[in-house]
Amino acid sequence: MSGGAFTIGEGQAADAVAVAAGEYDHGASALANLVEQFKDKPNIVAWLTLLMVPIQELETVLGVLLYQRTIDTAVGVQLTSLGKIVGQARDGVTDDAAFRRYVRARVAANRSSGLTSDLIHVTRLVIDDATVGVEVDPQNYATVVVKLSGAVPAPVAAILVSYLRRAAAAGVRLIVETASVVDNLAFTFLDGPGLGFGDTTDAAVGGLFADALT
Numbered sequence: 001m002s003g004g005a006f007t008i009g010e011g012q013a014a015d016a017v018a019v020a021a022g023e024y025d026h027g028a029s030a031l032a033n034l035v036e037q038f039k040d041k042p043n044i045v046a047w048l049t050l051l052m053v054p055i056q057e058l059e060t061v062l063g064v065l066l067y068q069r070t071i072d073t074a075v076g077v078q079l080t081s082l083g084k085i086v087g088q089a090r091d092g093v094t095d096d097a098a099f100r101r102y103v104r105a106r107v108a109a110n111r112s113s114g115l116t117s118d119l120i121h122v123t124r125l126v127i128d129d130a131t132v133g134v135e136v137d138p139q140n141y142a143t144v145v146v147k148l149s150g151a152v153p154a155p156v157a158a159i160l161v162s163y164l165r166r167a168a169a170a171g172v173r174l175i176v177e178t179a180s181v182v183d184n185l186a187f188t189f190l191d192g193p194g195l196g197f198g199d200t201t202d203a204a205v206g207g208l209f210a211d212a213l214t
Contacts, residue, residue, distance in 0.1 A: 026055050026059065027056065030051075034048065071103055080099075088103050105122050113169075114168050119167055122163050126159060132151075143173040144174055146177070164176060
């Protein structure tokens, strides 16, 4: 139990999978641990085997219940329930893989201390695109700017802002700079990829500007 969220270790998760898959046989385990002089007694063997049947059924159910209540394994309504616990609604997201990232990001934002590493971690969970660069630029007067290089769709950028507002330190103004176009189509001066100034007679000439979300 940590931070109000229940987590299980890797070994426990593996055991839960084995139980849920029926790979752990309580009957065989009980017979293997039977005292040697009773192993050839058919009545004792039958009684012990019968005794293990409800135990096997109960642990299988509990194993499935445990396994389906983690962020990594939950699907559908179970994953939706986990989202509600940490404050993340579905908001129309039907894809479990995408919603699972958002739930992880919400957990990270809730536990954030407002550090640069926290803001980068939350951003990476929401964006999920290794081609997008992330730079955090702390500024004067309680302001932090998160700069994204590479194309980020406007809806995703808006979602990111909502997470980063939670992850940023209290009283700190947050600005997210992003672009909905790739770098080689963005506006630039002399250095780096991109296009220069536009032309009043040709709208296709010149680079596009980035967006600043606050």
